[in-house]
Amino acid sequence: MESALLYDRLQFAFTATFHYLFPQLTMGLALLLLYLRSRALWSGDKQYLQVALFWTKIFAVSFAFGVVTGIPLEFQFGTNWARFSNFAGGVIGQTLAMEGLFAFFLESTFLGVLLFGEKRFGLRVQWWASLMLFLGSWLSGYFILATNAWMQHPVAYTVADDGHLSLNSLSGLLTNPWLFWQYAHTMTAAVVTSSCVMAAIGTFYVLSGNHLAHARTFIQTGVVAGAIACILMIFPTGHGNVKQVFEHQPLKGAAFEGLFQTERGAGIVLIGQPNTETMTIDNPLVVPTALSVLIYYDLWAKVKGLDAFPKQDWPENLPLLYYAYHIMAGLGTVLAAVMTLALVWLWRGRLFTSKPVLWLLMLCAPFPYIATTAGWMTTELGRQPWLVYGLLRTSEGTSPLVHSGNALFTLLGFLGLYLLLGLVFIILVMEIVRQGPGPVPVTDDPTQTTGPTLY
């Protein structure tokens, strides 16, 4: 069974990580699309409408991939984590079912309106559809993060006679104090991803001399929204998250900061390799006392290190957790710097002629994806060895009768299928980018597609 646990974990980690590449773009884009549609509606500017239509196509592809990779996650709670589902289903079944009912119907219905209804509905109805799409995708994020927040910080439950949990307050579950900062941080990060992608595709067009008018709108929207979101991502949302980790999960905090020993005036390690043999950081580059100041606003505050906790409760993979956190924080800082720079250049009217800054913006496009993935790894690896923090260990959550041969079979299948999915996604997006925004040449022969089709 030992190896079945490993395959179960790898499969969930892989499928969830892969899945989240898509919603982080669509959730952010939903907000930007609403903005573009509002401009189109109120100014009557055709260009904003064309830009919105272009990004609706990208949204649709990313959304479809998000849906097909999302269904396996819901199924896996049952297939691979049956004892966890049995244990916690009385609580988290609420948020998962609500997500489907309130968010998925909303999203899929109104995306259909935006994609297939351009001729059938007026601009005003399309604006409403865009608002509903935004509401649906942000609600979806809310319910799923409420589920995750509960696993990080269980609230609103009672233990029944058979040892399983049942809910005792729905409002308690939906207003889990953990959820506030987590939701704010995650959604801000989604806006960062979509802004970076929008700006990057704009810079691609400007640098290659195509679709210049539309590309400027891409860049302006992306840079302004991206700069605001990058700042909000670091402060207050990122800061709020770290503070709440140190308050409720001090062990996780010590592990991702690489703080092996309890210290007064603890520093922040910028770079260095954790050495789990000697319990030190090799080649450290440290900002002294910074951690104490950030968490407790006090130069000499005591911060608990790993040594303050029993070893069986430590996260299993300390180095990976440490690196995940540092990659997230590092890339977040780089992104904030680049976006601020671009904003200043935009402000001074120099951005569209400054090739180095445009190149920089374009090359930054993968960073939010990496940073977000690393952020989720920090949250989830740091929760180990618990599945539900303090209540259920990960090793006690698996399906009792699914043996390692079956788990490996499906893991390999997902690896192969998702490799294909990833390639296909890139091809589809490249096709939309190649075709570009603006009016599409119409052909009379319906067998000749000029653009990407949705069926």
Place this chain on the structure above:
Amino acid sequence: METFWYAIVTMMLAMYIVLDGFDFGVGILYPFIAKTEIERRTVLASIGPVWKGNEVWLVVSGGLLFFAFPKAYAAGFSGFYLALTMVLWLLIVRGLALGLRSHLNHPLWRQFWDIAFSCASLLLAIVFGAALGNLIRGVPLNPKGYFFVALWTDFTPGPDPGTLDWFTLLMGLAGAAILTLHGANYLAMKTEGDLNARAAASAKRSGWLALGLTGIAMFAIPFVQPALRLNYTAHPTGYLFTAIGLLALSGTMVFRRRQRDVAAFATSSLFILATLGAVAWGCYPNILIATTHPENSLTVFNASAGMYGLSIGLWWFLCGFALAMTYQIYVHRAFCGKVRLGPDSSPID
């Protein structure tokens, strides 16, 4: 309260089968009905705007099952581990095929995705029928409430059954025939001319097949799982479902003959709803029937979530469902009518 949620989950699942069922049926018929590229695109366009929305019903049904009966969800999903994972892969491949085939204008590329789309649709239709067969036959639940069935063992519904045995295969084939009929009705409703005529002819043929296979399966059920007949003898009101089902199926055949496309589709939908209702009536209060020992069966009472959760869930379910239905009907009305391909058929295409 538990019974109420049993009814809701059954209804949601039945709605899913009715809705996604017709696009499986369309997929099964696709290579036989659509002869030219324009016809193929017309067939695909008939389900284009709706199939993703239809799959949302599966996700919502899964979520509601998890919410209301976590223990049954955990047991069922882990017990049918391989079968369910393969269902996921098939759904993904089918979605890929629908999304990709028109992207590249090369005959081999389109042929490949056409075949993938059709095969995945057929397999899914069989699997959903077989899944229903598994629920009727029962599974080897242990006293802790878990089980694991292989894909197949010796193809008999004995004490150590596989997901596939002669009975569940029979149910699978019946399912495929019913969904083919349903898909043909949908296609006839959405198309004109040659396509409409071919779809109507397929509906007649698959209708007879569905009638025959469903009849054999109904005859076989008491031998495989006597519990259902006991339930019906104790609560004969359930025969109402069977009666409605039979009436709806004969109605479909009659409307088909009279070329009443919309009525034929409505009656085949009703037939599916009634059939699933009849099965749910027969299985109640069991969600998963144990072949090992009746005490191991997971019922709506021993597998449900806490009472507070179920009660508060009722409020948000009713509100959310009413809301979702309102805007869905509003949007669907805008998309109804026959499919005509043309330069202005859709902005993306």
